[in-house]
Amino acid sequence: MRIYFFALVLFVFSCKKPQPPVLIDVNVNIHYIDNSSRELFSNGLNGYLVKDVRLYSIKNNVKELIYTPTTSVYKPDYPYGYNIDSSTGRKYFIVFSNVNIVNDTSLIIISLKPNVDDTLKCSFTYPNSNPSSIKCDKVWYNGKLVSREFDVIK
Secondary structure, three states: OHHHHHHHHHHHHHOOOOOOOOOEEOEEEEEEEOOOOOEOOOOOOOOOOHHHOEEEEEEOOEEEEOOOOOOOOOOOOOOOOEEEEOOOOOOEEEEEOOOOOEOOEEEEEEEEEOOEEEEEEEEEEOOOOOOOOEEEEEEEEOOEEEOOEEEEEO
């Protein structure tokens, strides 16, 4: 009888409540085009070269380059905090906005080339009652509220 009781106690205490899923949704997709709807990340002649773009986070009024170095243990997919994606037929400049979050917001300067800077501000929520989850729920581009996927005409 004791064995059955012990097995029952083990079973009851080994059952854990399932954890809510982790959600990480922080991408902001920017489509840079000119007045004729030409992609500005195509060849750099009339637009921008990906290798020249830098992102800076602002925390406590300090501008800091966003860069995660590659080490022998950790190899980040996007060490500079952005990617270019053209899988939809449009070239999106994708910013991973969850850097230096203060009071549930981040502020990023997008330096497309010397003297061509834009600002991206994101506010975050933490869904699913899971502290590991994060979602960018509002985006401001150069002070204007926009969606998380938008066109910029330069």
